[in-house]
Amino acid sequence: MADIRVRYAPSPTGHLHIGNARTALFNYLFARNQNGKFIIRIEDTDRKRNIEGGEKSQLKYLRWLGIDWDESVDVGGEYGPYRQSERLDIYQKYAKKLLETGHAYKCYCTEEELEREREEQRARGIVPHYSGKCRHLTKEEQERLEKEGRKPNIRFKVPEGKVVTFNDMVKGEVSFETKDISDFVIVKSDGWPLYNFAVVIDDHLMKITHVLRGDDHISNTPKQILIYEALGWEPPIFGHMTLIVNEQHKKLSKRDETIIQFIEQYEELGYLPEALFNFIAFLGWSPGGEREIFSREELIEIFDPKRLSKSPAVFDQKKLLWMNNQYMKKQDLDRVVELALPHLIKAGKISEKPTPEELEFARGVIALYQDQMSYGAEIVELSEIFFRDDIEYDEECQQVLNEEHTPEVLRTFLQEIEGIENFERDEIKAALKRTQKASGYKGKKLFMPIRVAVTGATHGPDIASSLALIGKEKTMTRIKKLLN
């Protein structure tokens, strides 16, 4: 078999979306697994929709996820250019060929006319369908229309009475009848190619062997195959992956606010790219077996497109949280600090240019929460008790503080810590022990008053570690304040 060549072809109309990231990721996994080549081509033929920086952002976040490529706009390659806007002459050449061989024709209908036609069809309850009225225009008629100032677009002449069948890598055999496909535009009146046309030319010229893309492209596939046939080319192998859907089982729409959809946002929130990579790989695919945590290398090793699911996958945010936490727990503290610290700073808990003491403190706080943190930004609410100056005791706390034995516990503990020089975890633990002996209280009765008094909360990390972090001075001040 020829060398496998696959591609991811984003249009720079926005930032890297979770669905596109998945398409890219599976193509990448497939290429690497097969020792093939992974190409990124920029499909920027819709100038109205392109956004500033879209292309850069796409590539940046692909890289962030740990995906690399062999040929593209930035790394070059022998089949360039890799930006469709720079290949206009190529498309023109093949459009001309299609015109000459009678596989395409010029259509002079304006957008307004077509829209009106569709409106009428809809009103009459039939499927909007191009009538094909420009199909048999004579030379004279064409000239007359052109004199009116009309600029033609080019339509592909869909052969009649044919069945287009292809063997889809994930869906199996799929067929479409050409009677359900109307003559579609391949080149706009301004000379720019349209998706269904450009994609065929490029995939062929770039020697793409497999096209793995979203399910939403499946009805484009027969159109593209028809173009391959008209040009006398061999189509690649297609595979249409099921869509990712939201909790309402609808295709993820970019406007859907209930799900964080852009990779960029995950980076901002302090997610780990390798966790996201792992998670995305399991969106509509599974290796079989019980294991779910895999590194990128392992996924490359085991990836098999035959195991791509046929039914849509709901994007389960809670599972993502869980998975990211799995990775978070295994990271070096340095890495977790890198992810979490910026959020403490942004929230104003730590100053923009932290002093060594602040840094030390933040590190300590983050270490305490590493095992339960799902993503970096979570540290802010998690560690809230470590950043308050004046504690306000809520009702639950008040209850603890109002208990009869509380003052005695606090007083005893205060005495026991007074003499501690190194206010560290072990020393505090020892003081706790002594407090227990001296006061006669143990368990909840011993710990709760202290926890509440000093942290202002009934829950939190290990009490000794917490106090060590809060420091002797604050600990004592808070207890004293209560005792008065």
Added chain:
RNA sequence: GGCCCCUUGGUCAAGUGGUUAAGACACCGCCCUUUCACGGCGGCGACACGGGUUCGAAUCCCGUAGGGGUCACCA
């Protein structure tokens, strides 16, 4: 509506004619932790429905229902 695709617990998902129908997330309970979290153990909970084929069907066939995708001078 036409065309195309899909249908195993709330969610993901294993399963390819014979299984007590895995596992994970979520949820619930217990244990660990003198709190919380992490972790451990356990529980809840599924083959959309109806017909076939077969000794035997989650697995094969047909139909029904439901869901989704798509019908642009967007990609």
